[in-house]
Amino acid sequence: MPSDAPLQLKPRLKVSVDQAQSIVRQIFPHASVNGVTELHGGEISTVIEIALADAATCILKVYPESLQWKMAKEVYVLGLLRNLGPAIPKILLADDTRSAIELNYVLMTKLEGVVLGRREATLSETELFAIYAGMGATLRRINDVTLDSFGYIGPKGVWTAHPSNQAYMSAQFDRKLREFFTRGGDPALAARLRDSVTARQHLFEAAITPRLCHYDFHAGNVLVTSQGAPRLTGIVDFENATSGDPLMDIAKALYYFTPKDAPKRDGLLAGCGQMGRPDWQETLDLYRLYCTLELWCWMAQIGKREALADLTSELANGV
Incomplete structure (x- = not known):
């Protein structure tokens, strides 16, 4: 430990x-x-x-x-x-x-509006679909910004520059798997995860152009009108922004959805529009695995070890 x-x-x-x-x-x-x-x-x-x-x-x-x-x-x-x-x-x-x-x-x-998360419980499925479709369209516009290389963004641009998305994500998985092991993760599970990622890493190759990703796009970072039919008024908190594949941004945005959140998922995907890749769902699944691994390491780093058991089970189910 x-x-x-x-x-x-x-x-x-x-x-x-x-x-x-x-x-x-x-x-x-x-x-x-x-x-x-x-x-x-x-x-x-x-x-x-x-x-x-x-x-x-x-x-x-x-x-x-x-x-x-x-x-x-x-x-x-x-x-x-x-x-x-x-x-x-x-x-x-x-x-x-x-x-x-x-x-x-x-x-x-200060942007106008209230945090979307505070209004969601009062919204109908139709309203949830509509506001998440607006979020998806805005996320697509954010992803339209291109950068020179793939990698994590630092104070003056891409901090850890990689020539391709495959190189970037392979490096990220390798780094996080080492951290998983160092912070007390199951070595056998780490080996299984590594094999699973290796078998699917060709999915990363379809992202050719590095694009700006918010990478923390959820109801807590979205502002909407405070009354009536919700309308998007603002996006905040770009501390986690990265230069990568828009599908990684979408996977992170979908990460906390449950089956009952289908209107939100469907709305977000509708707003994002055509993915343009035949294997986009498989790619989202692989990025979700990365999001889970990253979250496991983060929770261990900040001392919230009570969250690790559920995350470990999710990792095991994702290989």
Whole structure:
């Protein structure tokens, strides 16, 4: 069993009105802060709403000490999407000087709407299909952004550049299987997983062009209108963005769906449109296996070992 301490995530800090005032006045010199409220959601960053008396409300996003580089990454990725429209927040300020607060942060525009996850229980199947179809269409537009190579995106672009999707995903599976073993995963299962991936790795070859993937596209990162028929108003949280195969993005978006979520699954796939690949379902299954392996390693890394048994069973069922 690994002995290293769990990764520390969400910063445990309080931003005072005076601190918020010093931050926003770099952009709005005469603005007055009315209130500072920490928002719920997300495991990595602290997200704070800053209400202003004479300017639009802003969002302050503060990154943990262990992941300070994610500030520059989010700035970079949002820059790639600046022409997508009002559904993407705009960066007002990015500060790594630690002069106002002790961690890196961005100040960005606040998008209208509420988190989709808070409305889903009240929506009909028809409404769920429609809003997820809109999400699929937006995901397709995000995936339309192309990059120079496959790999994980860092502060200034693709961090771990690979010439092909097959090379990238083979490297990712290899890395995560080693981590699975190091963090206490079953060696026999790791061997079975490796053999299963090797037998199916030709599926990765169909993705020729590296494309921007949100890779955390779910109801907690989607904003919709607060009343009436839901309408998509915003997409947030690009901390996990990668340069890869859009089918990997779709697989991650579908990951937490259960059989009762058929309207959401059908809507998302309808919005994404034609896959253009005859083996797209088999490819989604392989990417789902990767998502499960990645989540197993993440839960082990942050110390949530109570989640590992179910994830281990899912891995065993996926080979």
